[in-house]
Amino acid sequence: MSEYLPLFPLNIVVYPGEKLNLHIFEPRYKQLVLDCIMNEKNFGIPTYIQNGVGQYGTEVEILGIEKKYENGEMDIRSKGIRVFKVIKFERTAPGRLYAGGKVEEVVYKNDEDIITKTKIRACMQQLYDALGLKSLSLDLKEDFTSFEIAHQLGLNLEQEYALLQMQRESDRQEAILQHLENILPIVLETERLKERVKLNGHFKSLTPPEF
Known part of the structure; x- marks a missing residue:
């Protein structure tokens, strides 16, 4: 109507x-x-x-x-x-x-998948830890929905808009998990790169390899 x-x-x-x-x-x-x-x-x-x-x-x-x-x-x-x-x-x-x-x-269907939700939580905690945002990890509710976390995932406007149009919670969960699995390796590698840059020029204590 x-x-x-x-x-x-x-x-x-x-x-x-x-x-x-x-x-x-x-x-x-x-x-x-x-x-x-x-x-x-x-x-x-x-x-x-x-x-x-x-x-x-x-x-x-x-x-x-x-x-x-x-x-x-x-x-x-x-x-x-x-x-x-x-x-x-x-x-x-x-x-x-x-x-x-x-x-x-728009009528939505709440058909969340608990396994996907558990994977999303684990990825988000990894992401927040890597970015030094542990407070966000601690604030993550046990019963969070896709809409409640959507603005905390680093999505662009087009991706957020795509989520809005998905009528099934399970579809939104899959889209969120895929996004997290795509960006997490990049974020982790960027953080490792930052650490390597910080160490450049410092005295290093390295163990030589055995020949």
Whole structure:
């Protein structure tokens, strides 16, 4: 079933459950935020990608206005609710300054694979240790989902957007594991290279080989 949403295209990917802080400064989006608050309505953030508004995005709920400025700008707190597909995009909603569009909800299937999840956890811990980010490793929840870790994997915008479109958790897990298995050897080798560079010029205590 489709519905009409105010739309705020941005060159980011927002996932369901994600907290998002935004500074609102353009007149059209100041109007959007005020309309949403007045009418108790959510808005959508379709991903702006490859010089255009993408078909997929996330419905966002405004949690509150953190700060208002004299010029009308504001800082808002928001949260991703659910993913949608844009059926019809309008550059300006009827009678408004901001964009709008007809959207339909994307239904996801939670069919996670525990073995793949265990492999992902191990790879992430290796990655964080190599990068000196052990605090991130410690903060990793036992019951994490693909969307909860997606921004912590070094994915580019296109890869994050591809994850958003995958309707099965198992498919997202496979994509994440493949990405980690691809980048982990590169990161580990880069860290080893940094150590070798640091040692260059230092006095070395080496054991000669036996002949």
